Structures are given as structure tokens and as C-alpha cells.
Amino acid sequence: xxxxxxxxxxxxxxxxxxxxxxxxxxxxxxxxxxxxxxxxxxxxxxxxxxxxxxxxxxxxxxxxxxxxxxxxxxxxxxxxxxxxxxxxxxxxxxxxxxxxxxxxxxxxxxxxxxxxxxxxxxxxx
Amino acid sequence: xxxxxxxxxxxxxxxxxxxxxxxxxxxxxxxxxxxxxxxxxxxxxxxxxxxxxxxxxxxxxxxxxxxxxxxxxxxxxxxxxxxxxxxxxxxxxxxxxxxxxxxxxxxxxx
Numbered sequence: 001x002x003x004x005x006x007x008x009x010x011x012x013x014x015x016x017x018x019x020x021x022x023x024x025x026x027x028x029x030x031x032x033x034x035x036x037x038x039x040x041x042x043x044x045x046x047x048x049x050x051x052x053x054x055x056x057x058x059x060x061x062x063x064x065x066x067x068x069x070x071x072x073x074x075x076x077x078x079x080x081x082x083x084x085x086x087x088x089x090x091x092x093x094x095x096x097x098x099x100x101x102x103x104x105x106x107x108x109x110x111x112x113x114x115x116x117x118x119x120x121x122x123x124x125x
Numbered sequence: 126x127x128x129x130x131x132x133x134x135x136x137x138x139x140x141x142x143x144x145x146x147x148x149x150x151x152x153x154x155x156x157x158x159x160x161x162x163x164x165x166x167x168x169x170x171x172x173x174x175x176x177x178x179x180x181x182x183x184x185x186x187x188x189x190x191x192x193x194x195x196x197x198x199x200x201x202x203x204x205x206x207x208x209x210x211x212x213x214x215x216x217x218x219x220x221x222x223x224x225x226x227x228x229x230x231x232x233x234x235x
Contacts, residue, residue: 109157109159111176112161112173
């Protein structure tokens, strides 16, 4: 059974870097069928797509966050990670990792089909 | 990229049908058949209920259906039940190879 589990510090200081890891069980991050990525949800607000990564290292990111986001994959550990630099209180949110299934012509397009449970990150001094 | 536009709230009585709209542009909803819908109960992770405009994942009730016309996609819940009370989000693939979400719609069962 596929499971995605987020892990990382629940509290990050302003101006520092938020680092989260998603451990995948029941599937392989090396699969050519999926991208793996991140979505966040500020308290009481909607979902915001952050970005994703393919096992080859190819990435896509939300233009509004692109300058601060780095997503990486570790196939040996079956994990992928998120780093968000120069955080402020506006980055306080529940962060979800998510599997993006490839579909359409040549498996070029994707949507999210499986989500992790989410982890809360608070930015505060 | 701008968030897709959804109504903030929709309500209905048990047994009724409701429809949630999701409006984008030709660069996202209107340009692709890769619109999906997610149900989120409080303090839970979102759950996929519709993918590629109108397909239901295995295990999702056939009371959920999706459609699209132009730049607007829609989610219809028929035979509304108490368990359907939740937040619903649409999402679309975009011309920049990214994903964009709608602002979310709170569904209330009266």
C-alpha cells in the first residue's frame, strides 16, 4: 500500500531555510510513471502547488516561489526533499508531499493522485 | 500563475444535487483535459475524487461527476449526503507545465 510520510522541523526561524523530506513506501521514486512534489496550505486558506521532481532530476516549480524553492530526490533512500529559503511568517502552513501521476500523450502531463498526511511548519522567532 | 476561481461556498439539502464551478483561462482549464477535483475534510489530506475532467478513481462514489466547457470546469455531487460536507478544490495542468489550484469551495449539507 502506497504511503507518503513528511518529516522535518515543525518550527523554523524567519530568514532561515525550511527543509522537509518525504519518505515513500509501497512505490519507487525511480518510477518513470510519476513526478513527486509538494503542496502547502496556510492556516484557514486554500492549497498552493509548490513544485515537483522526476527521478532524473527534472523539476517544475510555482513561478511565485521558484527563486526560493529547491526540490531534490534521493533514489537510494526512496525519498524526495523540499528546501524553501528565506522564510517569513507567510510560509507558515501545512506542507503535503504528493505523487503526481503522468498521463496523456507521451505521458507528458500530470495531476496529483496520492497525498501524504501533511506536516505543520510554523515560521516564528 | 493565478489561482482558478471557485465559489467560496455552496450548500444543499440531503438528496439534492449541487454543482461547483472552476474558472480558469485558455492557458490552464480551457487548454487541457487535465482538470482534477479534490475533497478535503477538516484536518485531513485532500482526496482525489475526479481526474481528467470526468473520470472517477476506483472507490469514489458515482454520485460525483465532472465536466468542462471552455475555460470552466464543474463538479456535480448528486444525492447529497452528510459525509459530502467538506472543502473541494479544483486543479489544472498549465501551459507552463505546472499545476494550479482553485481557491476552494466549502460545501455545506443543510
